[in-house]
Amino acid sequence: MKLKILQAGHPTLRQKAKELTVEEILSPRIQQLIGFMKETMYDAPGVGLAAPQIGESLQLIVMEDKEEEFKKFLTAEQIQTRDRRNVPYQVLINPKLTIVSPEADEFYEGCLSVAGFIGLVPRALNVSVACLDENAQPLTIQATGWHARILQHECDHLQGVLCIDHMNMRSLSTMDNFMRYWKQTAR
Numbered sequence: 287m288k289l290k291i292l293q294a295g296h297p298t299l300r301q302k303a304k305e306l307t308v309e310e311i312l313s314p315r316i317q318q319l320i321g322f323m324k325e326t327m328y329d330a331p332g333v334g335l336a337a338p339q340i341g342e343s344l345q346l347i348v349m350e351d352k353e354e355e356f357k358k359f360l361t362a363e364q365i366q367t368r369d370r371r372n373v374p375y376q377v378l379i380n381p382k383l384t385i386v387s388p389e390a391d392e393f394y395e396g397c398l399s400v401a402g403f404i405g406l407v408p409r410a411l412n413v414s415v416a417c418l419d420e421n422a423q424p425l426t427i428q429a430t431g432w433h434a435r436i437l438q439h440e441c442d443h444l445q446g447v448l449c450i451d452h453m454n455m456r457s458l459s460t461m462d463n464f465m466r467y468w469k470q471t472a473r
């Protein structure tokens with residue numbers, strides 16, 4: 287089932303989400319919710335979706351960054367500059383994100399909950415995330431580049447933080463104007 291994605295201004299997007307117990311993770315309700323979130327992410331389409339975005343204030347994220355998709359709209363050079371690589375489908379529950387090195391870079395970033403807008407957001411280039419997977423098994427993810435960016439964006443959602451909070455607001459652009467004026471720039 288495709289779920290409705292909440293837009294900026296909805297109070298649930300600004301709440302700290304609740305952690306899930308192992309029992310809750312393995313429950314039919316949460317297993318079904320994970321399936322619905324995956325379907326909703328694919329339909330949007332997006333590379334990540336956090337439970338607060340569909341109105342559930344829970345520490346739950348689904349993500350996937352398919353090379354066959356981003357290759358359609360990024361040049362080989364842009365893929366390299368972004369250190370963007372294929373990330374298989376993954377479920378993250380109760381994530382704890384650590385920034386591994388202070389090195390950061392900024393690129394245009396959008397959000398399904400801030401539909402129609404995009405802007406430059408600085409993000410750390412190297413992070414580590416400790417979490418549980420959909421079977422409640424512990425999982426540690428080491429990520430660089432775009433994968434690290436997605437993880438920071440999605441983990442922020444669980445703390446009630448949106449990408450616009452980190453955005454260089456002078457770069458804020460509608461998607462139409464981004465496509466017209468900024469898409470070809472290095473960032």
Ligand code: ZN
Pocket residue numbers: 396397398399439443
């Ligand atoms: Zn988002």
